[in-house]
Amino acid sequence: MPDNIEKDSKITKNYNILYIVLTVIALIFFAGVIYGFLNRHDALTDDAISDYVIGIITGIITAMILLSAILIKLYKKFAANDISVKEKKRRDILVLSGIAGGIIGVILSLQSATDKELGFYHTYYAPVPTLLALALAFFWVICMPIICYYYYKLADEQEIYATRIGTYYSLYIYMIGAPTWWILWRGGLVPEPNGVIIYFITIFSFGGIYLWKKHRG
Amino acid sequence: MKNNLKVLRAMRDWSQAELAGHLDVSRQAINAIETGKYDPSLPLAFKIARLFEQNIEDIFDDEFVGE
Numbered sequence: 001m002p003d004n005i006e007k008d009s010k011i012t013k014n015y016n017i018l019y020i021v022l023t024v025i026a027l028i029f030f031a032g033v034i035y036g037f038l039n040r041h042d043a044l045t046d047d048a049i050s051d052y053v054i055g056i057i058t059g060i061i062t063a064m065i066l067l068s069a070i071l072i073k074l075y076k077k078f079a080a081n082d083i084s085v086k087e088k089k090r091r092d093i094l095v096l097s098g099i100a101g102g103i104i105g106v107i108l109s110l111q112s113a114t115d116k117e118l119g120f121y122h123t124y125y126a127p128v129p130t131l132l133a134l135a136l137a138f139f140w141v142i143c144m145p146i147i148c149y150y151y152y153k154l155a156d157e158q159e160i161y162a163t164r165i166g167t168y169y170s171l172y173i174y175m176i177g178a179p180t181w182w183i184l185w186r187g188g189l190v191p192e193p194n195g196v197i198i199y200f201i202t203i204f205s206f207g208g209i210y211l212w213k214k215h216r217g
Numbered sequence: 218m219k220n221n222l223k224v225l226r227a228m229r230d231w232s233q234a235e236l237a238g239h240l241d242v243s244r245q246a247i248n249a250i251e252t253g254k255y256d257p258s259l260p261l262a263f264k265i266a267r268l269f270e271q272n273i274e275d276i277f278d279d280e281f282v283g284e
Contacts, residue, residue, distance in 0.1 A: 083234060087243050157258050158246035214245055216254075 016074055017215065023071045024098070030064050035109065090154045097147060104136065159214065166210030174202045219278040223251045225269045240264055 034057055041049060049057075075095075083091070108128065152160065178198050184190045226236050226247075233247045240247070240261065249255035256277075257265065266273045 083244060084238055084241070086241075156242040156246050157261060158243060158249055158255050161255060 017211070020071065020074045021211075023067050023074065027064055027067050027071070028102075030060050030067075034060060086154045086156075090151060090159075093147060093151050093154075104139075107132070108136075162210050162213035165213045166206045169209045170202050170206035173205045174198065177201065218256045219253060219280060220250065220276055222247075222265065222276060225271070225276065226251075239268055 037053075037057075038049075152163075155163070178193065181190060181193045181198070185192050222236075226233070231239075233251070234244045237244045237247045242261065246255065246257075250257055262273050262277060266276055269276065
């Protein structure tokens, strides 16, 4: 058997994807911290923000700038991988979808009517302009299936397998978790089931299981 | 399922990405097959066998012992 130098650094490439995902989550988290704090501050007091808090926010923004630079570097490393045209197209669809999701999130946050009574759930339940609601509904119902169709047309069998397994397990998590929460609520033990939280638990479960099956087996 | 895909690939001095390109699948698919974490479909298994000019049974081993 001839010696063969392994040209692929499997572990490095897999961890690249993980680092990209974690960096994006960290950026969203920090942005949410700043936004949430400023919102609460406006709701509770008319006082100016203290120098101490301004310092903390400046530190967080600096960290976000550094994370953004790291994200760009990670993406360039990831983009330089020797991958096929199909994989590049799939990757680009994912990246563009992520950016579109981020833009939608920012627009929703800015357009949501301010309602201090809603507190933490303000972002999820506050009214939005009717036209914006129709535009987003059109995007999700019409555009998303088209994007998904082209994405899965480019997928190979291992990608479809990972997606199928992710779907199975996340569906079971939903089928078991949601009624459990519901019945415990009816027993007076937990707060009322929250549809948005259940949605995100299902989506993140799918994402985690899919990524595991795709990259770790 | 055990297989000697990595050996066959090494004999041709191909990277996983290069083999993936020949088979029109992703590099992750090749990695998952080589490490035994994913079993290819029949069409893909036949494609692999034709590419390396071998029988499927010579590449993949289902570890059947017999009754």
